[in-house]
Amino acid sequence: MSKRASSKYKIDRRMGENIWGRPKSPVNRREYGPGQHGQRRKGKLSDFGVQLRAKQKLKGYYGDVREKQFRAIYDEANRRKGDTGENLIGLLESRLDAIVYRAKFVPTIWAARQFVNHGHVTVNGVRVNIGSYRCKPGDVVEVRQKSKQLVSVLEAVQLAERDVPDYIDADHSKMVATFVRVPSLSDVPYPVIMEPNLVVEFYSR
Known part of the structure; x- marks a missing residue:
């Protein structure tokens, strides 16, 4: 089991979204991040920040896959023919x-x-x-x-x-x-909007 299992609710709060659609998610009560400074982190994100958040959200949704493993999945999606973002979702759902x-x-x-x-x-x-x-x-x-x-x-x-x-x-x-x-992005029932195109931009920098 992933090391982050005990902190899964923090992922919701850090993202400010109920990414699994759970009725007990703390985001349903508090939309700000965890910690004493959580309410101060509402500043406008840079392009890099938006891309990073999209990557962290998608990675966190699948049980907070380790970065090395997630990058390997992206690299395979990039090598395959077709849209890299769609390929990434297909590999994750497989x-x-x-x-x-x-x-x-x-x-x-x-x-x-x-x-x-x-x-x-x-x-x-x-x-x-x-x-x-x-x-x-x-x-x-x-x-x-x-x-x-x-x-x-x-x-x-x-x-x-x-x-x-x-x-x-x-x-x-x-x-x-x-x-x-193998599903496409539109087939997958994500409770929130996932943006694999931003993940592709993040890794393509």
Whole structure:
């Protein structure tokens, strides 16, 4: 699990947005950043600051992926044909932990990474315990038999605050999800506006 798991609410407050759309987010009550000087940090951002914030927001959304790993994902997106921003979103959404989260097997992206790391998930019948494992269209992700009755899994399936997107075909009665296709930015149900084009500008400086 990421080192920043215990500080996930600070990411919301630093960004001033409820980036996961959680009902308990502190941003719902306080829109300023954490710490005693949080309310003073409302100055106008430079172009660099806007780009940095867009990168930190996208990186934080996926469980605060480490910078080295996130940069490697960007570099691959840049090497591929087509729009780099769209490629970046497609690669992030192809991660196993992201698919487990989107399929509503767990309540948060943080829980998804831990769930995968603890060996509760198989891909095409083979146990995989690496959250950053990249799935391909057609891959079948399933919760292992002994894990299907975990309270956290049963509760996550009932969450009304988010729906399973159409690029994932989830069967909650069997705890199986198929990664149907790589999504584009407009397909991904982000609770806030993500701007991968600014991330591309940040790394292209």
